[in-house]
Amino acid sequence: MDMRPVSSLLFALLEQQPDAERALTWLRQQLDLYRNQPTNAVFYRVFTAMPRFTGKAPVVVSDEMATALAEARPGFVLVDWTMDRLARVWWLLQYPSADREVYQRGITELFRAAEMNELVALYSALPVLEYPEDWRFQATEGVRNNIADVQAAIMLHNPYPAEQLDEAAWNQLVMKAFFIGKDVTQIQGLWARNNPRLQAILHDFAAERRAAGREVPEHLPKLMSDTIE
Amino acid sequence: MSSFLESIRGMKFFDMHVHMISRTTDDYQAMADAGIVAVLEPAFWLGQPRTGVDSFRDYYASLVGWERFRASQFGIRHYCTMGLNSKEANQEALAEQVMEILPLFIYKEGVVGIGEIGFDDQTPAEEKYYRAQLELAKEANLPVQVHTPHRDKKRGTTRSMDIAIEHGIDPGMVIIDHNNEETVREVLDRGFWAGFTIYPFTKMGNERMVEVVRQYGPDRIMINSAADWGISDPLAVPKTAALMKQNGISDEAIRLVTLENAVTAFAPSGQISLSDFDQPLTIDQSQRFNGSSVLRGGQAPRIDKDSTIIK
Known part of the structure; x- marks a missing residue:
């Protein structure tokens, strides 16, 4: 481009x-x-x-x-x-x-x-x-980062992950966004890239939260149960 | 609630020398509770010698990255000085590589000087890299934070000042750290800033510190904890403030030696000013409190340390 x-x-x-x-x-x-x-x-x-x-x-x-x-x-x-x-x-x-x-x-x-x-x-x-495909690994490093604004810069309002990350890396991004309390509705491609493996991970996470007596994050049940085309 | 906190409630402190990389989040919480609003972390050694330049790179990056963020979560501003410490200057091949990457870091946000540099063993290699870094500081117009040696301290301190002057550096741009009763007069007489480290057993005790402030007044004197991985106390600055208050030192003098003098000394970097402290940290876009491994999703930033229940 x-x-x-x-x-x-x-x-x-x-x-x-x-x-x-x-x-x-x-x-x-x-x-x-x-x-x-x-x-x-x-x-x-x-x-x-x-x-x-x-x-x-x-x-x-x-x-x-x-x-x-x-x-x-x-x-x-x-x-x-x-x-x-x-x-x-x-x-x-x-x-x-x-x-x-x-x-x-x-x-x-x-x-x-x-x-x-x-x-x-x-x-x-x-x-x-x-060379967009050259930054795929770097993008996963951003998701692994511990600093709130760095995480937000790669996860939220950014078209790159949905375009370039493979399924496992994408699922990790979404799961981590839930885990650290980000507003997942700001993730570009959230619904379009939903997939059965992600839904299974979210399902387990929701069960773990309930077992711990903690709240299940907003939007998680919907993403977990959304019909995938 | 420790009783010393009561007497200094509402006062703000700047610990101008503390190695937070070695401290826990409990320390950060206790420091914030005791009124510490800012810390300065000089680049130093880690107890364990480093064997490769990448270890230095990651350490420097953490001083302007992860550690700054960690501090911000407790409402504490984190500044640092960048440099090659004297101990590790003795590994010359590695020191050369470190000198090559240092310029990448000295202009980063929050870097208020070159430090802590100077002498440990007073070897020729230490002198070589001390001089090279004084030149770097001069070129970047940054203040210098000088570590003075434990052994042969008085001579080492004098020599550190002689060399800085030889390089044409204004004494007003140099903070001579870890002073004691034996070094302070010469440091002040020659126009340098004098840092004092309240550190049990090896450096200053705070009763002695009260006497120093009484004798020399608060001008150009500043106090720090140099808390690190050794037996040390990250609350040394507020505790010393409380002790000074108890001994009749004025609030204004306490404010100078525990906050304002250090800010003034490092202000020429353009990265720190007293007005920074008047604004709450949370208004800075870049320092929100949400989400990190320290404060995992939704967890309240405060935990009750006295409760046996952990949620």
Whole structure:
């Protein structure tokens, strides 16, 4: 998929935010610098330093922008994003992708040294990264993560898992979302990817909860008993 | 309810040196209950020597990742200083690799300086990496948190300050830690910040600390627990505040040495300010309390420690 339109839209969205002038000036400068000096050191520094220049104000997305983004990349929605997250995802789209191996290695290094807000941005970016099938294992690592917002970034409002994860990994994502008390209605593809194995797992989990005298999570009974086409 | 808590109720504390990676959630809960609103975790060794650079990478990542999140669940802000500690600087081949990855971490959110660095055994290798990291701090314009040695302490402390000045670092950007009655005068006279560690048996006791504050006043002095995997006390800062209060030290002086001075010292990093503490942690989007292995789905964040029933 050609991600250049998404990149342009994300930058336009940055431009639409109030008081973004300082951030925009800095981002333009860094992009020029990176184009003249395309090293990982420069790319990583900009990625990490982002909140110092963009701040962390909530991003306001107009209806027109939401529609345009969904047309450019189906399922790509920005719910409760902050300026640093938006700018980081835009910045990731500036990483050269011509060489698949170099691309995968370069982005993976960012995952390996990431702090929690960087991880949120990285997992949010999975739907717009090149070579989508190369990030399947990384997506399962996001589900395994222990930090609430990192889990949310991969599980909720993200089209990538439903598109790319195999059945076992998908079932693990849904089951873990129930287990840690996420709002599962925010999982993209929840109903479309329902399957008998998942239903069996949910069935056992519900029984375990009842045996322990604990509540069964909302929406679980419906997903467990929904007719699968 | 411990009685010392009563006398300091409502006060806020910043433990500017504590190794939370070695502590339990019970400690976090007790620290929050005692008024600790922020902690600073300097990168140090783990008791067990590391043998590969990836162990350092994961440790550094946990200081800005998992540990920050863990602290936030108890309403505590977590900051850190990044560095190669003096003990492990002696494994030179590994130290070289660690120096290569350090720049990846020093600009992360919540990193307020380079530390804890300095001398342990005072070997040539320790000196080499202390100097290299002073240069890194200078380049990044970050404060430096200096660990002073247990053995040959006085000379080691003087030498640490001499070298920092030799590298053109402003003493106001350097926190000399683990002071005692023998080192404090020179540290303050030369314009450095003086950290004191309340740690049983090997460092300061808090009765001695009260006397130090009485004698030198609260300027440029700050107190920490350096609690870690040894016999130590994560409540050392609030306990010392209570003891100071009991001994007639003013609330303002207590506030300076248990909170404000440390914030001022690390503020040049741009990652910490007093106004941060006025905002509740929960308003930060990135730090919600829901869901993690610490607080599994729906479990109330608080458990009754006195009850024999566990639900």
